[in-house]
Amino acid sequence: MRIVETIETKRDGGALSPEAIEHFIAGYARNEIPDYQAAALLMAILLQGMTDDEIQALTLAMVRSGETLDLSDVAEIIVDKHSTGGVGDKVSLVALPAVAAAGLPVGKMSGRGLGFSGGTLDKLESIPGYRVDLSVTEFKDQLRQIGLVLTGQSANLAPADGKLYALRDVTGTVPSLPLIVSSIMSKKIAAGADAIVLDVKVGTGAFMHTLDEAVALARAMVQVGRSVDRRVAAHISDMNQPLGRAVGNSLEVIEAIEALSGEGPGDLVSHSLRIAGELLYMGGLVEGLEAGMQRAGAMIESGAALQKLRQLVVAQGGDVRYVDEPSRFLPAEIVETVVASDGGYLTGMEAAEIGMAVVALGGGREKKGAPIDHRVGVVMHAKVGDEVAADQPLFTVHANYEAGKRAAVARIQAALRFSDDPVPSLPLFYDRIA
Amino acid sequence: MRIVETIETKRDGGALSPEAIEHFIAGYARNEIPDYQAAALLMAILLQGMTDDEIQALTLAMVRSGETLDLSDVAEIIVDKHSTGGVGDKVSLVALPAVAAAGLPVGKMSGRGLGFSGGTLDKLESIPGYRVDLSVTEFKDQLRQIGLVLTGQSANLAPADGKLYALRDVTGTVPSLPLIVSSIMSKKIAAGADAIVLDVKVGTGAFMHTLDEAVALARAMVQVGRSVDRRVAAHISDMNQPLGRAVGNSLEVIEAIEALSGEGPGDLVSHSLRIAGELLYMGGLVEGLEAGMQRAGAMIESGAALQKLRQLVVAQGGDVRYVDEPSRFLPAEIVETVVASDGGYLTGMEAAEIGMAVVALGGGREKKGAPIDHRVGVVMHAKVGDEVAADQPLFTVHANYEAGKRAAVARIQAALRFSDDPVPSLPLFYDRIA
Numbered sequence: 001m002r003i004v005e006t007i008e009t010k011r012d013g014g015a016l017s018p019e020a021i022e023h024f025i026a027g028y029a030r031n032e033i034p035d036y037q038a039a040a041l042l043m044a045i046l047l048q049g050m051t052d053d054e055i056q057a058l059t060l061a062m063v064r065s066g067e068t069l070d071l072s073d074v075a076e077i078i079v080d081k082h083s084t085g086g087v088g089d090k091v092s093l094v095a096l097p098a099v100a101a102a103g104l105p106v107g108k109m110s111g112r113g114l115g116f117s118g119g120t121l122d123k124l125e126s127i128p129g130y131r132v133d134l135s136v137t138e139f140k141d142q143l144r145q146i147g148l149v150l151t152g153q154s155a156n157l158a159p160a161d162g163k164l165y166a167l168r169d170v171t172g173t174v175p176s177l178p179l180i181v182s183s184i185m186s187k188k189i190a191a192g193a194d195a196i197v198l199d200v201k202v203g204t205g206a207f208m209h210t211l212d213e214a215v216a217l218a219r220a221m222v223q224v225g226r227s228v229d230r231r232v233a234a235h236i237s238d239m240n241q242p243l244g245r246a247v248g249n250s251l252e253v254i255e256a257i258e259a260l261s262g263e264g265p266g267d268l269v270s271h272s273l274r275i276a277g278e279l280l281y282m283g284g285l286v287e288g289l290e291a292g293m294q295r296a297g298a299m300i301e302s303g304a305a306l307q308k309l310r311q312l313v314v315a316q317g318g319d320v321r322y323v324d325e326p327s328r329f330l331p332a333e334i335v336e337t338v339v340a341s342d343g344g345y346l347t348g349m350e351a352a353e354i355g356m357a358v359v360a361l362g363g364g365r366e367k368k369g370a371p372i373d374h375r376v377g378v379v380m381h382a383k384v385g386d387e388v389a390a391d392q393p394l395f396t397v398h399a400n401y402e403a404g405k406r407a408a409v410a411r412i413q414a415a416l417r418f419s420d421d422p423v424p425s426l427p428l429f430y431d432r433i434a
Numbered sequence: 435m436r437i438v439e440t441i442e443t444k445r446d447g448g449a450l451s452p453e454a455i456e457h458f459i460a461g462y463a464r465n466e467i468p469d470y471q472a473a474a475l476l477m478a479i480l481l482q483g484m485t486d487d488e489i490q491a492l493t494l495a496m497v498r499s500g501e502t503l504d505l506s507d508v509a510e511i512i513v514d515k516h517s518t519g520g521v522g523d524k525v526s527l528v529a530l531p532a533v534a535a536a537g538l539p540v541g542k543m544s545g546r547g548l549g550f551s552g553g554t555l556d557k558l559e560s561i562p563g564y565r566v567d568l569s570v571t572e573f574k575d576q577l578r579q580i581g582l583v584l585t586g587q588s589a590n591l592a593p594a595d596g597k598l599y600a601l602r603d604v605t606g607t608v609p610s611l612p613l614i615v616s617s618i619m620s621k622k623i624a625a626g627a628d629a630i631v632l633d634v635k636v637g638t639g640a641f642m643h644t645l646d647e648a649v650a651l652a653r654a655m656v657q658v659g660r661s662v663d664r665r666v667a668a669h670i671s672d673m674n675q676p677l678g679r680a681v682g683n684s685l686e687v688i689e690a691i692e693a694l695s696g697e698g699p700g701d702l703v704s705h706s707l708r709i710a711g712e713l714l715y716m717g718g719l720v721e722g723l724e725a726g727m728q729r730a731g732a733m734i735e736s737g738a739a740l741q742k743l744r745q746l747v748v749a750q751g752g753d754v755r756y757v758d759e760p761s762r763f764l765p766a767e768i769v770e771t772v773v774a775s776d777g778g779y780l781t782g783m784e785a786a787e788i789g790m791a792v793v794a795l796g797g798g799r800e801k802k803g804a805p806i807d808h809r810v811g812v813v814m815h816a817k818v819g820d821e822v823a824a825d826q827p828l829f830t831v832h833a834n835y836e837a838g839k840r841a842a843v844a845r846i847q848a849a850l851r852f853s854d855d856p857v858p859s860l861p862l863f864y865d866r867i868a
């Protein structure tokens with residue numbers, strides 16, 4: 001009955017001891033604690049919160065539920081990066097090749113998209129042949145050989161998190177700061193990185209809708225990482241509009257290749273350089289964030305970053321001709337551009353709605369495990385703050401059937417807000433927490 | 435996924451529609467909604483509360499989950515009574531025979547004891563032969579013939595409550611006002627009573643520890659009963675010490691018989707008359723509570739109430755010689771009286787501890803379904819506010835083995851508080867809510 005006492009303590013607003021948390025996580029992972037008791041405790045945690053010490057104990061208990069990757073035989077320092085998820089976020093595809101090209105190894109196990117938020121694995125699978133199921137040995141070998149890996153979770157990292165997440169998903173207990181922090185950080189810590197850079201999104205296309213929520217999440221994650229001697233920095237970034245212009249898997253890969261070729265949209269390039277710069281700084285290759293951004297920028301200018309992406313694709317079995325000639329990506333059946341009916345200023349957009357419009361086209365999934373159509377998506381031609389003239393292109397829908405295209409056009413049109421008065425453009429970043 | 439939306443709405447502090455509540459209760463009763471989703475919702479209800487409308491909808495959904503007893507062919511008006519549970523509470527055994535003797539039919543389905551709180555069924559089973567498993571037909575026939583039934587739950591009343599209660603018990607979600615109210619009132623409404631009198635206990639031997647909690651519970655129960663056109667009155671009564679003097683099954687039956695014979699302890703008699711008076715008033719037999727109390731008192735004085743208890747015992751197969759000669763009840767092996775070591779005033783007691791001392795002697799149960807020893811218990815010789823002289827008897831333990839007796843003596847001694855300064859005695863009632 002010890003788990004009932006744990007539930008009662010949290011229900012009444014008390015703090016749980018590390019032993020009580022370990023008992024819960026270990027018992028749940030071993031199927032000794034039933035789902036219904038875990039569900040009651042998760043709801044109590046969501047509504048009563050957790051102290052920093054409890055979040056740390058919860059994260060470490062989840063790390064202990066599975067394997068821990070030891071990468072110390074691969075390199076002296078390994079960096080990792082995590083985004084809390086958003087719309088059009090292809091930063092990993094641009095920043096990580098730049099970091100690896102600068103000589104800092106990056107081995108990242110990414111996830112798949114769910115709901116409005118895309119996933120790096122789905123994007124990479126747009127490239128025919130690209131494997132995301134490397135074994136731990138393959139992971140380490142490739143990290144040694146080319147200094148860059150982008151694959152799915154191969155080791156049995158923090159299995160308690162997978163089981164808990166599935167339960168949270170069906171019990172209304174996803175949006176809880178302690179549960180989000182421990183879910184993200186347990187996997188990052190188990191994956192063996194020495195330094196972790198977090199990209200915490202806030203806005204209409206993010207899971208966090210207010211700056212206060214995002215800052216609280218970032219602080220808690222930095223705190224947990226610090227408590228286990230990881231170097232951690234978090235950037236709070238804007239997600240009130242898609243990052244870059246493309247939303248949809250192959251469309252985003254194409255945009256990332258353009259960015260690495262010096263032709264990407266300014267916001268995507270700036271965003272990626274900042275994340276890459278922070279990784280170089282946290283990894284000890286440069287003396288500060290600014291120096292890191294410059295180094296990363298140099299890697300893109302010289303073509304070394306694009307070359308690193310080529311190496312990555314080759315190493316993981318992808319057809320590298322798609323990187324060299326992005327026009328090889330199979331286009332969607334229907335490509336239709338919508339223009340502005342009147343002149344005015346784009347004042348805002350519901351970014352999650354744009355993400356869901358792409359999901360509805362088949363470019364994402366509402367349920368885990370559903371298949372994905374890599375060709376479909378949308379390309380936005382205006383950012384918030386832009387003045388648009390009548391008949392100027394607003395966005396282009398890439399669809400594979402007529403009714404889907406019509407629905408996407410209507411949904412995206414409804415997600416855009418215009419005004420006759422100018423509004424400032426949106427910042428890329430709000431804060432850095434380290 | 436509709437249940438997830440229901441969980442999310444309550445998690446975020448919203449009110450649930452009657453349809454959402456019906457969907458939850460009906461789905462859970464039919465095993466279509468899994469325990470883990472129900473557990474998350476129960477915890478959200480506990481922490482976020484429910485409006486009066488939600489509590490009403492929850493109660494009625496639970497009523498609809500099973501049978502509803504129709505007693506309209508038995509009598510014009512049927513009254514029922516419920517106590518929220520306490521220590522030494524044998525009021526039903528005194529009040530209900532008085533009410534029935536006055537001509538108002540009482541058909542009550544009682545429960546068993548759990549934890550420190552005793553149960554009427556266990557007490558009645560002290561009488562050899564007494565049956566508590568009457569069928570619905572037997573229930574109705576007996577109600578017609580002698581106007582009094584005291585049995586276990588025979589019909590399939592509010593089965594969702596039984597399933598929910600088992601889940602609440604293992605998920606830390608028992609102490610929730612909306613869940614307590616709907617649990618009690620769904621069974622009372624399904625049992626077919628037209629008027630319901632609630633005895634809501636508050637104090638160290640009750641589930642409610644503060645007057646505010648007890649009043650809130652009483653108001654909510656009255657409100658729900660009213661909303662379905664039941665006449666309901668609640669009395670908030672003191673449970674900071676055992677009611678009467680005896681705690682333990684056969685000891686309490688003996689005390690109830692004494693009370694019906696005009697020889698009971700004053701607090702038990704006064705308490706029982708008030709509940710009986712309210713039942714007579716709610717049942718329309720008298721014009722007010724005072725008149726009801728007088729009528730009930732007259733039933734005891736005339737011996738008609740005791741005669742009604744005899745009829746009850748005979749009708750349900752019990753050996754009525756135990757009512758006529760209570761000395762027939764088999765005594766415990768060891769009967770030891772503890773005296774005061776010093777003189778002073780009894781200023782307070784942990785009534786739940788006294789209840790648990792009796793449970794430990796075998797007179798109650800910590801888990802549902804455990805067997806009970808009807809002979810054991812304790813008789814208190816002093817009430818809070820009494821002056822006790824050195825060597826004056828404080829309490830008598832009735833035990834069946836020496837170590838049990840010693841443990842009970844120590845536990846009860848530790849539960850008593852003394853002072854050199856006088857304190858007032860405790861009131862019997864704090865409030866009436868109707």
